[in-house]
Amino acid sequence: MAAKSERPARVVALAGGVGGAKLAIGLQAALPRGALTVIVNTGDDFEHWGLTICPDIDTVLYGLAGVNNSQTGWGRDNETWNVLTEMRRLGGESWFRLGDKDLGLHLLRSYWLDAGANLTEITDRLRRTFDVPSRILPMCNEPVRTLVHTDEGTLPFQDYFVRRRCEPVFLGLTFVGAERAKLTPDITEALQSAAQVIICPSNPYLSVDPILSVPGLGDLLQDVRAPVVAVSPIVGGRALKGPAAKMMQEMGRSTSPLTVAEHLGDLLSGFVIDRRDRALAQAGLLNIPTLATDTVMSDLPSKRRLAEEVLRFGRSLVDDGG
Amino acid sequence: MAAKSERPARVVALAGGVGGAKLAIGLQAALPRGALTVIVNTGDDFEHWGLTICPDIDTVLYGLAGVNNSQTGWGRDNETWNVLTEMRRLGGESWFRLGDKDLGLHLLRSYWLDAGANLTEITDRLRRTFDVPSRILPMCNEPVRTLVHTDEGTLPFQDYFVRRRCEPVFLGLTFVGAERAKLTPDITEALQSAAQVIICPSNPYLSVDPILSVPGLGDLLQDVRAPVVAVSPIVGGRALKGPAAKMMQEMGRSTSPLTVAEHLGDLLSGFVIDRRDRALAQAGLLNIPTLATDTVMSDLPSKRRLAEEVLRFGRSLVDDGG
Numbered sequence: 001m002a003a004k005s006e007r008p009a010r011v012v013a014l015a016g017g018v019g020g021a022k023l024a025i026g027l028q029a030a031l032p033r034g035a036l037t038v039i040v041n042t043g044d045d046f047e048h049w050g051l052t053i054c055p056d057i058d059t060v061l062y063g064l065a066g067v068n069n070s071q072t073g074w075g076r077d078n079e080t081w082n083v084l085t086e087m088r089r090l091g092g093e094s095w096f097r098l099g100d101k102d103l104g105l106h107l108l109r110s111y112w113l114d115a116g117a118n119l120t121e122i123t124d125r126l127r128r129t130f131d132v133p134s135r136i137l138p139m140c141n142e143p144v145r146t147l148v149h150t151d152e153g154t155l156p157f158q159d160y161f162v163r164r165r166c167e168p169v170f171l172g173l174t175f176v177g178a179e180r181a182k183l184t185p186d187i188t189e190a191l192q193s194a195a196q197v198i199i200c201p202s203n204p205y206l207s208v209d210p211i212l213s214v215p216g217l218g219d220l221l222q223d224v225r226a227p228v229v230a231v232s233p234i235v236g237g238r239a240l241k242g243p244a245a246k247m248m249q250e251m252g253r254s255t256s257p258l259t260v261a262e263h264l265g266d267l268l269s270g271f272v273i274d275r276r277d278r279a280l281a282q283a284g285l286l287n288i289p290t291l292a293t294d295t296v297m298s299d300l301p302s303k304r305r306l307a308e309e310v311l312r313f314g315r316s317l318v319d320d321g322g
Numbered sequence: 323m324a325a326k327s328e329r330p331a332r333v334v335a336l337a338g339g340v341g342g343a344k345l346a347i348g349l350q351a352a353l354p355r356g357a358l359t360v361i362v363n364t365g366d367d368f369e370h371w372g373l374t375i376c377p378d379i380d381t382v383l384y385g386l387a388g389v390n391n392s393q394t395g396w397g398r399d400n401e402t403w404n405v406l407t408e409m410r411r412l413g414g415e416s417w418f419r420l421g422d423k424d425l426g427l428h429l430l431r432s433y434w435l436d437a438g439a440n441l442t443e444i445t446d447r448l449r450r451t452f453d454v455p456s457r458i459l460p461m462c463n464e465p466v467r468t469l470v471h472t473d474e475g476t477l478p479f480q481d482y483f484v485r486r487r488c489e490p491v492f493l494g495l496t497f498v499g500a501e502r503a504k505l506t507p508d509i510t511e512a513l514q515s516a517a518q519v520i521i522c523p524s525n526p527y528l529s530v531d532p533i534l535s536v537p538g539l540g541d542l543l544q545d546v547r548a549p550v551v552a553v554s555p556i557v558g559g560r561a562l563k564g565p566a567a568k569m570m571q572e573m574g575r576s577t578s579p580l581t582v583a584e585h586l587g588d589l590l591s592g593f594v595i596d597r598r599d600r601a602l603a604q605a606g607l608l609n610i611p612t613l614a615t616d617t618v619m620s621d622l623p624s625k626r627r628l629a630e631e632v633l634r635f636g637r638s639l640v641d642d643g644g
Binding site for chain 1 (some may be wrong): 352406423432451
């Protein structure tokens, strides 16, 4: 077992898009090269202009490659929009903003998918091209598509999220195709060999639940020896990004880290909340080990600092637990 | 029949890419709005980056829309190459230069094709979007693909033409899929109601022959009442554009308008050659009515002037023939 012990302790992160990618960037900066594996939601994937688009994979990929647009959190830096402009002129759909560089990747991935490669292989090829040291694993290779049930009817995820800007009242979700999805060998291996598992501050319903909808993945996470620590995406009663708080309200739940912790339930060995929510822990409302710290990540140093604190907290849970 | 006689006399042009598009532009300028129909070669069409590319249709479309790159003759004006640059960076194929604006059209067309629209409908939708008054008809809706047999083996057309720059020695052609192609109602109607048919100065083997390979199209052209006039793409022993002269040499034929006239044979009612080749006509080597004029089209006035001369020559054939 010498070879194994020489390898740096491996960390697996579960992530959706912008919020999750931020902590993944911090984790990659905090860990030895190659120690991080990110399992990414693909429930947001969709077909547009005849291409398969994987928004969360790309947000994580571009973020870890350091080529993301740091203003928006998604898309490429120094992006141009010449194809989109022409597409609009020709009467094509232009509500989903695909930049030119971004489009190069979508074209290539769609071409490779059509040629029979699976999403895990393609994502690995891409992250190597971008010189990303961390592994990026799609939650599965089969298409899973999040449908959002709302008071205005059922909408494909991107219609709800981008086109309708999350305005319709949220009623529930279906992850179409999840029952046919298969746990990939890469995910099984990554989780079984992980020293720590971190659920990034992503939307628990839209980003984490689709990952857990892959048959066997939730059970594997439950049984994994490594501590599982989630970072709350709800800070001070608000979602830092996206519709998580609005969705909680519409479900009649409090917009609180408590709702996140309850939702993830007994998957968690520990929970990280923001300093401003520490009263929850002090009041004993969270019945799991909890770290309260500054969870708002504005720049690389703050991403890395939070990552280091989360990793230290995770290690402490192992030491405590024996 | 009053309605019909009030309509301007309709002219049908057969065209391939750059050379053919030049005369089509001149014809559109010379004729009343809506009088021109261009039947375009699709044997050069190919699949690239998972998209269906129709180079000749686009060259004609962009030319008639006045948005073409007037330097190269193909592609768009004020074009950018940001997707191509990214594609190259990601390891995708970059030997075929697709610009960003151009790509917008390929994406939309491929999307519409996948959705079940046929190439005739799509091309008509596009030419209306570009406000082109002339009709542009693909030679058929079924995929026909030109294979070039060479001393280095058989190559798909674009591999021969773009990737290998026509360097291998030409042996022959196969138009794959031609036997399954169907004459479209639009082409039948256009040819039957044409007052004149003009074969543009396109490569007779690579651009005109694929059009004639559509079952029934050659017979229809043979039987049509309108005069059929071809403009020679060979001027002074050279091809103005492309490999026509090189191909003739490799087939052991003389690089002469005679070779073009012989190849098109009894389809022709008349033939237009360049002024510098007029000795051929004077020597009685061309046994059809021949017009010798300046056929080199450098700008819009020269395109229009040639078009007007060709149209006048065509009308004279009808008057002569009774």
